Amino acid sequence: xxxxxxxxxxxxxxxxxxxxxxxxxxxxxxxxxxxxxxxxxxxxxxxxxxxxxxxxxxxxxxxxxxxxxxxxxxxxxxxxxxxxx
Amino acid sequence: xxxxxxxxxxxxxxxxxxxxxxxxxxxxxxxxxxxxxxxxxxxxxxxxxxxxxxxxxxxxxxxxxxxxxxxxxxxxxxxxxxxxxxxxxxxxxxxxxxxxxxxxxxxxxxxxxxxxxxxxxxxxxxxxxxxxxxxxxxxx
Numbered sequence: 143x144x145x146x147x148x149x150x151x152x153x154x155x156x157x158x159x160x161x162x163x164x165x166x167x168x169x170x171x172x173x174x175x176x177x178x179x180x181x182x183x184x185x186x187x188x189x190x191x192x193x194x195x196x197x198x199x200x201x202x203x204x205x206x207x208x209x210x211x212x213x214x215x216x217x218x219x220x221x222x223x224x225x226x227x
Numbered sequence: 228x229x230x231x232x233x234x235x236x237x238x239x240x241x242x243x244x245x246x247x248x249x250x251x252x253x254x255x256x257x258x259x260x261x262x263x264x265x266x267x268x269x270x271x272x273x274x275x276x277x278x279x280x281x282x283x284x285x286x287x288x289x290x291x292x293x294x295x296x297x298x299x300x301x302x303x304x305x306x307x308x309x310x311x312x313x314x315x316x317x318x319x320x321x322x323x324x325x326x327x328x329x330x331x332x333x334x335x336x337x338x339x340x341x342x343x344x345x346x347x348x349x350x351x352x353x354x355x356x357x358x359x360x361x362x363x364x365x366x367x
Contacts, residue, residue, distance in 0.1 A: 190313050197311050203304035210277060211301060214294040 144208045146227045154219040231256055275349040275366040278302065284360035299366065302345045310338035 147163040169176060183201070187194045212225045232253060239249040282293035312320075317333045324331050353364040 190316075192311050192313060197308075200304065200308040200311055204301065204308055207298050207300035207304040210296065210298040212294070212296040214292075216290075216292040218289045218291075 143206055144226045148223070148225040148227070150221070150223040152219070152221040275299065277367050278348060279363070279365055279367055281363040282360065286359065299345060299348065302348070303342065306338055306341040306345060309341070 144165045147165060149159075149161045149163070151159040180198075183197065184194050186192075187197045208226045210226070212223075214223045214225075215221070235244075235249050235252045235256070238244045239246060244252070276299060278297045278299055280293065280295040280297075282291070284291045314334065320333055321331070324333070349366040351364070351366070353362070355362040
């Protein structure tokens with residue numbers, strides 16, 4: 143599971159923004175929202191006749207596989223970096 | 228000694244080829260084997276973990292750079308998630324793709340095939356070089 147998400151934004155004529163997001167504490171703070179999202183996903187699975195366990199398992203696999211992903215995009219003097227650890 | 232080299236020597240012993248011909252055949256065999264060994268050595272040892280996409284482009288004098296690293300595990304997980312798409316949604320997606328001029332039948336795309344595709348991605352290297360842009364896609 144991801145532990146830390148790093149976001150860096152460099153824009154011309156502005157101060158660079160660097161944000162480190164610890165995933166677990168943020169997820170705990172947002173737990174009520176997470177529960178609502180999971181419930182909505184379960185309802186959607188039932189409506190569209192998709193196996194709930196399979197869908198939740200696949201979603202968990204996607205979340206678990208996120209560490210190591212890195213997106214670094216630079217255009218002119220603007221740069222955005224998103225790294226998941 | 229390789230099987231092919233042994234065959235050549237057997238032919239020489241049987242008198243079917245001359246010593247000179249045998250030498251030429253062995254030399255040709257060594258030439259064929261050398262690039263194969265080199266290409267295997269060039270690949271990184273061990274299992275690859277990430278798909279890298281590197282783009283370096285210049286548009287009207289402005290430089291753009293993209294450096295993306297995606298874990299292969301994420302691609303595999305995405306394939307499993309895509310396998311959950313209901314058939315009726317695939318039919319609609321097919322119709323939309325067809326309308327856009329991309330006649331691909333997504334219902335024929337099996338998750339096992341996609342998983343095999345991801346499994347063999349480590350053997351793929353794409354390099355595009357043009358005056359304005361360089362694109363490299365590879366696994367590491």
